[in-house]
Amino acid sequence: MSKAKPHTLVSWIGGNDLKSTGNTGTDSQALGPLAATLKAHTFDAVELLYNYPEEQVQPYLDWLQELVATPINAQSVSLTSPVNFDEIYIQTNQHLAGLASEGRLLSILLSPGTPAMQAVWILLGKTRYPCRFYQSSKEQGVQEVDIPFELSVEYVPAVRGLGSAKINQLSEAAAPIDAAFDDIITRNPRMLTLKAQAQILAQREVPILIYGETGTGKELFARAIHNASGRAGKPFIALNCGAIPPELVDSVLFGHLKGAFTGAVADKSGVFQQADGGTLFLDEFGELESAVQVRLLRVLQEGTYLPVGGTKEQKVDIRLITATHRNLLEAVANGTFREDLFYRVAVGVLHLPPLREREGDLSLLAEALLASFREQDVGLEDKKLSAEAKNLIFKQPWRGNVRELQSSLLRSALWCQGDTISADDIRQSLFQMPEKNTGLLDRDVNKGVDIQELCDDLMRHYIPLALEASQGKKTKAAQLLGMNNYQTLENKMKKLNMI
Numbered sequence: 454m455s456k457a458k459p460h461t462l463v464s465w466i467g468g469n470d471l472k473s474t475g476n477t478g479t480d481s482q483a484l485g486p487l488a489a490t491l492k493a494h495t496f497d498a499v500e501l502l503y504n505y506p507e508e509q510v511q512p513y514l515d516w517l518q519e520l521v522a523t524p525i526n527a528q529s530v531s532l533t534s535p536v537n538f539d540e541i542y543i544q545t546n547q548h549l550a551g552l553a554s555e556g557r558l559l560s561i562l563l564s565p566g567t568p569a570m571q572a573v574w575i576l577l578g579k580t581r582y583p584c585r586f587y588q589s590s591k592e593q594g595v596q597e598v599d600i601p602f603e604l605s606v607e608y609v610p611a612v613r614g615l616g617s618a619k620i621n622q623l624s625e626a627a628a629p630i631d632a633a634f635d636d637i638i639t640r641n642p643r644m645l646t647l648k649a650q651a652q653i654l655a656q657r658e659v660p661i662l663i664y665g666e667t668g669t670g671k672e673l674f675a676r677a678i679h680n681a682s683g684r685a686g687k688p689f690i691a692l693n694c695g696a697i698p699p700e701l702v703d704s705v706l707f708g709h710l711k712g713a714f715t716g717a718v719a720d721k722s723g724v725f726q727q728a729d730g731g732t733l734f735l736d737e738f739g740e741l742e743s744a745v746q747v748r749l750l751r752v753l754q755e756g757t758y759l760p761v762g763g764t765k766e767q768k769v770d771i772r773l774i775t776a777t778h779r780n781l782l783e784a785v786a787n788g789t790f791r792e793d794l795f796y797r798v799a800v801g802v803l804h805l806p807p808l809r810e811r812e813g814d815l816s817l818l819a820e821a822l823l824a825s826f827r828e829q830d831v832g833l834e835d836k837k838l839s840a841e842a843k844n845l846i847f848k849q850p851w852r853g854n855v856r857e858l859q860s861s862l863l864r865s866a867l868w869c870q871g872d873t874i875s876a877d878d879i880r881q882s883l884f885q886m887p888e889k890n891t892g893l894l895d896r897d898v899n900k901g902v903d904i905q906e907l908c909d910d911l912m913r914h915y916i917p918l919a920l921e922a923s924q925g926k927k928t929k930a931a932q933l934l935g936m937n938n939y940q941t942l943e944n945k946m947k948k949l950n951m952i
């Protein structure tokens with residue numbers, strides 16, 4: 454039996470809420486809209502956003518938690534102004550995406566906050582994150598609100614004439630993600646959009662190109678697309694093009710006939726034939742030499758190929774998904790990759806961000822990966838992460854992305870003596886890459902320098918030191934780092950996945 458989804462009330466903390474700190478009474482005027490709603494209706498959890506100073510909010514939260522038993526979680530949000538639509542939209546969208554990905558049933562309390570905040574709630578709650586709405590007023594008390602229009606239905610038909618950027622935006626509001634995509638763990642808004650786009654592509658017979666650094670989940674996406682497509686019952690064949698010796702590439706791709714070359718002792722099928730009817734995933738696609746690129750182009754144009762040593766064209770029906778960590782457009786520009794082949798394979802394009810740019814995903818992934826180790830190995834079933842271990846995980850750049858996180862966590866779980874994985878266990882399980890972690894000023898600029906990444910590395914180094922020196926006080930730590938205020942520091946830390 455599936456578990457009931459926790460019913461969560463989401464709201465900003467407003468000025469009228471803060472004013473009611475310490476009040477007693479029962480009407481919404483005395484308690485403020487938030488407390489009045491929590492008194493009038495039952496929820497399993499409360500998730501609050503605020504952009505007032507901590508000193509004002511903390512006493513309110515203490516008072517509210519004494520008043521109601523519902524567990525309350527509150528998150529500070531830094532806005533340059535409480536009426537800045539752009540910032541409110543980004544913050545609330547991210548917040549709701551996280552909650553929705555946890556499978557919660559959402560209700561939004563509209564009353565606290567500015568009109569801009571209310572407008573954004575309605576926009577998101579009527580499109581991407583279907584929910585109930587509540588409001589609280591002096592005259593009417595607390596009520597569930599019926600908003601009698603369907604933005605997604607009334608608005609989408611008007612969309613046909615829009616450009617693709619707009620359609621991409623709207624695709625973010627697509628139907629629930631297919632179960633084939635369940636293995637892709639994320640609550641990051643950019644990744645959630647990519648999952649939704651991949652699901653749309655899965656239904657179409659178009660070739661797909663997936664960009665991304667090593668370990669970002671390119672093969673995971675390719676498999677999910679295959680499993681969600683009409684070809685799901687047919688083979689999914691994955692091949693790493695970068696790992697095949699050049700003299701064998703043709704044979705591995707197209708197969709060979711007995712006697713075609715020394716060592717060809719029997720007929721052998723290639724990956725095109727093996728994937729017939731299904732999906733062929735060619736990883737490290739950018740590494741293929743130009744002669745092979747020409748032959749591939751032919752298969753894509755004609756749907757036929759010639760096995761090595763063969764004389765008869767073979768017909769094949771595959772969906773091609775290619776992946777690369779290289780910027781193929783650059784390779785096209787400098788002549789090392791065929792432009793015509795590029796446009797053939799890059800019909801649906803998915804660009805997977807590196808783990809360090811997926812705000813909100815590190816802790817979610819670390820916990821989920823550990824849970825999967827616990828499930829797979831009884832020897833690991835009680836392993837959990839200490840707070841210090843989590844902090845160390847946040848500080849790593851994870852250049853090998855999810856794969857590196859996965860293998861480091863597994864090593865630390867295996868090596869750790871007790872049930873709690875310590876920071877030392879994590880430290881010992883990390884791969885040391887001295888030349889990347891040291892000599893910030895000694896890089897060879899001819900090989901290209903990612904200046905932003907170097908700056909991020911400096912921040913990752915000094916922020917924890919400043920926090921330690923200021924006993925965790927963010928305002929003081931921000932001063933030590935020459936930042937204007939603690940919000941700037943918090944924003945930096947969020948961006949670097951440090952909180």
Ligand SMILES: Nc1ncnc2c1ncn2[C@@H]1O[C@H](COP(=O)(O)OP(=O)(O)OP(=O)(O)O)[C@@H](O)[C@H]1O
Pocket residue numbers: 636637638639665666667668669670671672673674736778855856859
């Ligand atoms: N979002 C994710 N959620 C859960 N597991 C993930 C996620 N992304 C990647 N993984 C896991 O990380 C590992 C590496 O992923 P995958 O092989 O798909 O990466 P890749 O980009 O194809 O790597 P490479 O370019 O090196 O071949 C796999 O075990 C995969 O299951």
